[in-house]
Amino acid sequence: MLILSSEKTDNPARIERTYYLISENIRIDGREREDYRPMEIETDVVSHAFGSSRLRLANTDVLVAVKIEVDAPYPERPLEGKLEFFVDCSANATPEFEGRGGEELAVELSNCLSSAYRSEEVFNLKKLCIMKGRKCWKLYVDILLLEVGGNLFDAVSIAVKAALWNTQIPKIKSINVDGSNIDIQVCDDIFSCTKLDVTGAPLMVTVCKIGDKCIVDPNAAEEQCSVGAVVVAVSRGNICTISQTGTGSFHPDTFKSCLILGISVAQRLEDSLTETLGEIKANQDVGFLK
């Protein structure tokens, strides 16, 4: 229990084994290169949010909650609502996140998400308009990282999609305009809500390069061995964002094969996520007590 070294280094023998195994298409934990670790997803975890989800991907734990507020739309986009991502790296995940330690990672994640959701085909913000140029819904998607065990981008994107799928937007009963005053009456019945259309919501796949092979869903040890990674955000089979992370360099051919791998994996992920979300029943026992 008493560790007298703060540095987190895997021993070289282990890294070498990782290299060797990946070139043989079998990884340390027995997976193949394109396999994901077991995933667990729950929705409606945060009772006072409009939508929420919790995803556990092996050791990675992400909690997402969606809150809605009424806001004024941007003057240049009077017909659109607003969508904002906020990532909070809890120090519970690792002591390195203490204070402002997790801010860099948080900004990287939230920027990647907002650029993935920017396109209209991906997520239609026009549905969030209440009254042109005057009022719109603003969705705050708050992501809380509770445990970090590798492959954050994928986990966060899946959890965000599930939370948006779960989100219920109150119905508007009437709008009274009195000069500059706008009075919005929300439907009294708490069960009459509209759901968001999330079929186009992107899923991100991190393709990690180890040696001369590419893998998906790297665990923490594999992330340390890799020279670099490409995050591909895929929506309905089309790429909506690519971002390269890490310090390594890629040959354009490798890059291309990474993207192709990313698209095919994202498609599979999408199918199984849709299937899983469809199976979720209301009033299931959820939370950390299970």
Added chain:
Amino acid sequence: MSRKKELISNIGLRLDGRRAGELRRIRCKLGVFSEPDGSAYIEQGLTKVLAAVYGPHQVRGGRSKAQHDSAIVNCQFSMAVFSTGERKRRPRGDRKSTEMSIHLHQALVAAIKVELYPWTQIDVYVEVLHADGGIYPACVNAATLALIDAGIPLKEYVCACTASLANDDIPMIDISHQEEVMGGPTLTVAALPMSKKVVLLEMSQRFHVDHLPKVLKTALQGCVDIKNILDVTVSNNVKEIGSSTRWGNMT
């Protein structure tokens, strides 16, 4: 006067249907995460808190902070931005969280046997997922469980509880958010319930000093009750962990 009267109805029930001396339902679990050395989750009514403990480990950020005769206990309190009814701007770093961190430190240092681990540091991080009154007590209780899960020697449990005075006369235990907002004084006590020592006492608003003993007594009773609940969870957890070696069957 008329507002305070509403806190307890004339048949002796509070706004959420509890009696004056009743705690909200407490549910807790040890070892929720695998990365930290110890972790715990607690629900007190709707208030939900996660705690994680790392350590004892080498002191981070230069050895100048290290102490030759005791471990440093480092606490950080943060609240998820979605934890309150209205969305918060920042999860930590504001004045209230800093104060919470300091108070948490105060309560935990009183219970941890810091003298056993000189030159080391123990990190305690708490994360509030849902705030519905009594945040500080829930954090202390969660931190205690996480410390136990991490196997760090404690003098005894450290538990916290709030109490208030309703109708200018009746002491009330475990204040919910609704009752906090409606007004009335709140007394927060962190205590070592087995030796009945108070390690932290904080009071907001005012009431007559004559009322203090009975409110304090109520809060201390709350700490004892909470300790009993935590104790059951801990022993069940130990039994479960040890079931492979069948030590749960030993008498």
